[in-house]
Amino acid sequence: MRKSTLLAACSVAVLSLALSLMIDKGEAASDDAPPPLAALPPVPVPADQPLTEDRVELGRLLFFDSRLSGDASISCADCHDPKKGWGDGGDLSRGYPGTVHWRNSQTIVNSAYLDAWFWTSSAATLEKQAHSAITGALAGNLKPVLAEERLKQVPVYVDLFRRVYGEAPSYDRALSAIAAYERTIVADDAPFDKYMRGDKSALNDAQLRGKALFEGKANCIVCHNGALATDQEHYNLGVPTNPAFEEDPQRQIAMRERMRSKGFEEQDYIHLDRDPGRYRATKDKADIGKFRTPPLRYTLYSAPYMHNGVFFTLEEVVDFYDEGGGEDPFGTKTDKMKPLGLTDDEKADLVAFLESFSGEELIVERAKSPPYGLLKFPMGNQW
């Protein structure tokens, strides 16, 4: 695989960088400075789930297979389309047919590095995330048993599951194979990574000025820090509402379904004119309106931005921060956001630096889904 060769090639550089980072972090802890930005290390892979060719191939086929949705019409790749930054290109996601989603479809590039998934960190493993994606009413809307029976009827899957897991297709193994494929969707070759690995020519002057702003005057580093450019904490920035939510009854239905599915009573959500964020995941009022700091790599390709896709360009995002963020009706807005007083040149430099977090676009062909087979009765499974 292209990635493993690349990772092997830079593992030495990454190792020495990791060591120097540990020292930096130690110093940083004393004066409470955030961890410094860093090049992306190798992707974490569980020891019992090695990225063998068959496992990744199985995950790849499943990722592109629309059989993993209730009406067999959409796959993971329809909302995480390689041609659309591995998101779906919309401000708010398209949703399962007959619904529309209430949030922006995140890129899955580099998502294998995260500690928790979704805009509010509500999934604790990649496998649990895939389960939510397949079964959730707004995404896959498919029952696990039906998923499993479909997979068992496809000779190519039966063969691959046997080779990888030594058993017939099962829903849980499908989740694990999808996670394995996601661990190969990595973009670690951005100019920023090259710069941090020692190629000082990888960033131009504007990007270097932008980096200094990011770490200084603009203070992005307090939340976007470390190798992923995120602290993976949750904040309310006062991101404005998306008019699509106010104007489309289907979006409102989507939010209410999501609240009820978490056991909220009607009086807890009926008054909400916007996404209550992490409150849905924790039921803690202190979390209302808060969203996870997203990683910043690959953002050149993953517009629109924020949990509700309300900004279409990085320039709009920088303007938003320059103004100190937005209005907040919840009373939970972070005090880490202040008007920045950036000049136009400084804003352009900051955008140039943000662009340096993205390297080559990661385009892959859609996988062709393997066909169903017909069992010969009364013998049962015979592929």
Ligand code: HEC
């Ligand atoms: C109908 C569109 C849709 C489909 C189908 C879909 N997703 Fe998503 N995906 C989304 C949306 C929207 C979010 C963000 C939702 C949220 O935060 O509540 C998301 C979030 C994610 C994330 C979290 C990324 C992060 O940064 O935390 C991953 C990983 C992911 N999806 C993988 C998958 C996989 C794997 C499948 C197929 C099994 C899939 N998705 C199917 C729309 C979709």
Ligand code: HEC
């Ligand atoms: C207080 C923490 C915090 C600070 C400071 C901060 N961010 Fe963010 N950033 C976030 C959070 C949280 C989100 C997601 C907000 C949401 O969706 O409601 C975000 C979203 C973004 C996004 C959109 C990414 C995507 O995938 O949609 C970009 C780009 C971004 N920030 C850049 C910056 C820049 C540039 C700065 C400095 C000017 C900055 N951030 C300062 C926490 C922060």
